[in-house]
Amino acid sequence: TVLADNGMEVCLWSRREEQVTEINRRHTNSRFLKDTVLSEAIYATTSLEEAVRDAEAVILAATSASMREIAGKLQPYLPPEALLIHATKGFEVETMKRMTSVIAEELPSYDSRRIVVLSGPSHAEEVVLRCPTTIVVAAEEMEAAEAAQDLFINSHFRVYTNPDVTGVEIGGALKNIIALGAGLTDGLGFGDNAKAALMTRGLAEIARLGTAMGANPLTFAGLAGVGDLIATCTSKHSRNWRAGYMIGQGAALEEVLEKMGMVVEGVKTTQAAHILAQRYEVAMPITDALFRVLFEGKTPEEAVEDLMGRVRTHEIEDIAQEASAKWVP
Ligand SMILES: NC(=O)C1=CN([C@@H]2O[C@H](COP(=O)(O)OP(=O)(O)OC[C@H]3O[C@@H](n4cnc5c(N)ncnc54)[C@H](OP(=O)(O)O)[C@@H]3O)[C@@H](O)[C@H]2O)C=CC1
Numbered sequence: 001t002v003l004a005d006n007g008m009e010v011c012l013w014s015r016r017e018e019q020v021t022e023i024n025r026r027h028t029n030s031r032f033l034k035d036t037v038l039s040e041a042i043y044a045t046t047s048l049e050e051a052v053r054d055a056e057a058v059i060l061a062a063t064s065a066s067m068r069e070i071a072g073k074l075q076p077y078l079p080p081e082a083l084l085i086h087a088t089k090g091f092e093v094e095t096m097k098r099m100t101s102v103i104a105e106e107l108p109s110y111d112s113r114r115i116v117v118l119s120g121p122s123h124a125e126e127v128v129l130r131c132p133t134t135i136v137v138a139a140e141e142m143e144a145a146e147a148a149q150d151l152f153i154n155s156h157f158r159v160y161t162n163p164d165v166t167g168v169e170i171g172g173a174l175k176n177i178i179a180l181g182a183g184l185t186d187g188l189g190f191g192d193n194a195k196a197a198l199m200t201r202g203l204a205e206i207a208r209l210g211t212a213m214g215a216n217p218l219t220f221a222g223l224a225g226v227g228d229l230i231a232t233c234t235s236k237h238s239r240n241w242r243a244g245y246m247i248g249q250g251a252a253l254e255e256v257l258e259k260m261g262m263v264v265e266g267v268k269t270t271q272a273a274h275i276l277a278q279r280y281e282v283a284m285p286i287t288d289a290l291f292r293v294l295f296e297g298k299t300p301e302e303a304v305e306d307l308m309g310r311v312r313t314h315e316i317e318d319i320a321q322e323a324s325a326k327w328v329p
């Protein structure tokens with residue numbers, strides 16, 4: 001919608017014939033965006049080759065679990081000059097790799113410095129209504145990030161650039177864990193204090209792992225960090241929040257995922273972050289508590305008790321200030 005508003009011809013690729021027909025005939029995508037009429041500049045196809053032919057930019061926006069498969073399928077068709085952008089928030093859980101690494105591995109002839117990640121507080125339901133939205137684009141090569149900025153920016157969609165690909169990808173992925181936790185505390189009937197605590201201490205552990213993985217800690221104070229954390233932890237649109245809420249109310253994970261019918265990235269990301277925290281030797285108590293609830297049968301109430309009973313500690317970490325001063329793109 002944003003690109004069509006900016007005068008571009010947009011081709012959507014889907015593997016579902018019925019969805020493609022609906023988009024082309026009725027200009028709606030009722031499974032995902034009820035009550036929205038899409039621009040006539042948007043059309044759809046089941047042919048990936050047709051979708052990317054002569055494309056100025058190719059945007060990968062499916063799930064993290066399907067990124068490798070889709071990037072691999074794209075390989076023979078990607079026009080070499082096209083700008084490659086992804087908007088997926090998660091890790092490849094089998095390898096713990098970030099999305100840009102997965103894409104780079106599947107598209108070895110594409111200059112990986114030009115792969116752009118687009119992230120930030122941006123629920124699709126609000127973007128299609130043209131509600132003011134701000135996001136961030138990051139690439140190792142700043143011209144690529146600026147080219148993505150040029151494509152998307154308009155009066156209702158404001159785009160910032162950032163050279164920190166690692167931080168932007170990690171912020172977008174890890175906030176989903178905290179959103180699950182925020183939903184869970186709401187489902188348990190706790191109030192604003194609990195949610196504020198989770199968001200604040202959640203941001204601390206996002207920044208801790210992110211910094212250990214090479215991100216600029218200041219990125220987590222930006223749109224891909226605290227910005228997306230606020231949107232996702234407080235929004236009725238968030239699938240992660242809703243999934244957490246149902247679990248807090250006593251539902252089992254399998255039942256919740258079945259009901260959602262859409263991706264809840266935070267579940268796989270909790271698995272990935274739990275392992276990454278061990279690998280990088282950083283403390284992620286909220287992630288660990290959620291891991292135990294999701295995968296080890298701990299009750300939400302027990303997890304909260306564990307978190308509140310942890311050994312007392314101080315708030316601000318020196319390491320973050322030092323890392324920020326030293327960080328180079
Ligand atoms: N929704 C939002 O507001 C935002 C989402 N994101 C991120 O974007 C990503 C996608 O989210 P979202 O669109 O909401 O998720 P949904 O679950 O709503 O949709 C996922 C889409 O990916 C497609 N897909 C999954 N696997 C494959 C595959 N192997 N081949 C082809 N298509 C596939 C699905 O197609 P099919 O129906 O055929 O299964 C479906 O169209 C996530 O990482 C999310 O975190 C980021 C910002 C905002």
Ligand SMILES: O=C(CO)COP(=O)(O)O
Pocket residue numbers: 089120121122123176179228231232237238239240241263264265
């Ligand atoms: O990342 C998002 C908004 O920025 C979407 O969050 P959910 O996947 O929780 O709906």
